[in-house]
């Protein structure tokens with residue numbers, strides 16, 4: 001069959017910008033690889049990274065002329081998926097449209113009810129074989145009811161049906177290496193839009209799932225808190241394969257990379273033996289840090305760690321069910337530095353339900369003084385599928401029938417207009433001051449660590465090499481106004 005797969009850009013408004021990283025869409029890449037291996041003709045479009053407008057996306061669809069269009073629908077990208085579905089169905093009413101990823105997993109009933117003429121199937125959960133089973137059914141018995149295809153929701157004779165869940169994928173070693181030749185754009189490691197390296201960048205995962213259940217995170221419900229891992233041997237094999245294809249920067253997309261410390265340690269030992277020229281990057285919980293492990297990781301090529309610090313306020317951390325303390329975060333950052341991890345990033349969240357202004361300020365101050373090389377101050381958002389959503393619905397703060405189609409800033413529900421303005425101003429001001437060419441003192445302070453770290457030296461040289469683009473991005477970042485999770489608007493200001 002001819003199948004087109006799209007990772008949509010979450011931007012619908014012309015004056016909005018999305019300042020997430022541009023990373024390959026690993027989910028549809030894996031689906032595409034499996035289908036291609038089964039003999040199907042697959043094409044893939046990463047609109048979130050190539051920035052195509054919707055007209056261009058339609059042009060692409062027409063050119064591919066697929067029989068099935070699969071769209072990856074995160075909550076922030078859901079309305080874009082609907083816009084693409086509308087355009088595609090208008091062009092070809094016989095095209096089968098399948099939505100997969102988090103939003104269709106948690107909102108299948110609502111989607112099939114409201115958009116019944118546009119969306120034919122919702123694929124729920126993470127298992128990659130659900131889609132190939134559906135494709136095989138569409139190829140062979142499209143008129144029969146697909147009662148035995150686990151993990152899908154669909155309409156049949158005017159009724160919405162939800163087949164039982166497909167079990168999560170237990171044997172991750174069995175999965176093929178994603179065929180990255182589907183992707184037609186070069187990806188580079190970047191931070192908030194600033195490219196750090198020129199070399200080829202891609203993503204992979206060691207594990208899936210997480211035994212924790214943080215209030216703001218969709219992962220535990222999506223994979224039923226079932227933690228699984230590839231074998232360290234298979235992961236090293238994958239790293240060898242990636243370097244043979246010219247990739248030298250790899251980011252892990254794991255939910256909880258280092259839950260099994262022994263496995264990580266074994267991976268590092270095996271990777272070190274291979275002596276591959278590859279830098280890798282991970283996210284970690286601060287309570288999993290030991291100096292021995294981080295030293296092993298650094299020696300095996302780990303260049304950056306993002307720590308989920310989230311808040312400086314224990315009350316808020318408890319609400320997030322994060323099971324860490326701010327002191328643990330400071331300790332983890334210190335250990336990472338002493339273990340010679342080159343780049344340490346702190347992830348913070350501002351604007352939990354009824355979080356006070358002084359608590360917000362406290363977290364910002366903490367971020368500034370925590371010793372990290374860079375920090376993200378994300379505004380807390382909520383959407384279906386996370387415990388915080390259920391909490392806000394049960395407290396009557398959010399109407400699940402009104403807000404389910406996109407993501408909602410929590411401060412819009414629990415703070416006054418004046419409080420919201422002060423919180424957003426605080427964040428914008430912090431970035432303005434932090435990302436400033438005037439911070440010469442900070443730059444000088446960075447200098448010794450830059451000179452000592454070959455990775456940081458390369459990042460610095462790369463910045464100088466592309467100085468005009470880098471400087472423009474910095475100016476643009478400084479002028480942006482926050483308008484939602486990862487979204488910004490320049491309002492009337494020119495972009496450059």
Ligand code: B12
Nearest residue numbers: 020025027048070071072074075100101102123126218486
């Ligand atoms: C890596 C990652 C990113 C990367 C890359 C995203 C990408 N292009 O895929 C970057 C950094 C860019 C990113 C950005 C964002 N992310 Co993110 N991200 C992740 C992370 C950690 C891993 C995703 C991944 O690669 N998984 C591995 C692959 C193999 O699995 P997968 O993508 O889930 O795909 C499988 C299934 O979902 C399904 N599937 C996926 N697409 C499709 C399509 C079809 C047709 C079908 C049938 C099936 C299907 O099959 C796949 C194979 O098993 C997840 C957490 C998680 N565990 O998923 C969060 C996560 C997906 N991100 C999340 C969020 C909120 C964001 C941002 C909004 C954050 C922000 N403030 O900017 C942005 C949005 C970006 C965008 N362009 O839309 C949320 C989404 C929640 C939701 N309900 O939508 C998650 C779940 C994290 C969380 N804490 O809850 N993210």
Ligand code: SF4
Nearest residue numbers: 210212213214217255
């Ligand atoms: S935020 Fe991290 S630790 Fe918490 S549930 Fe999600 S993946 Fe697990």
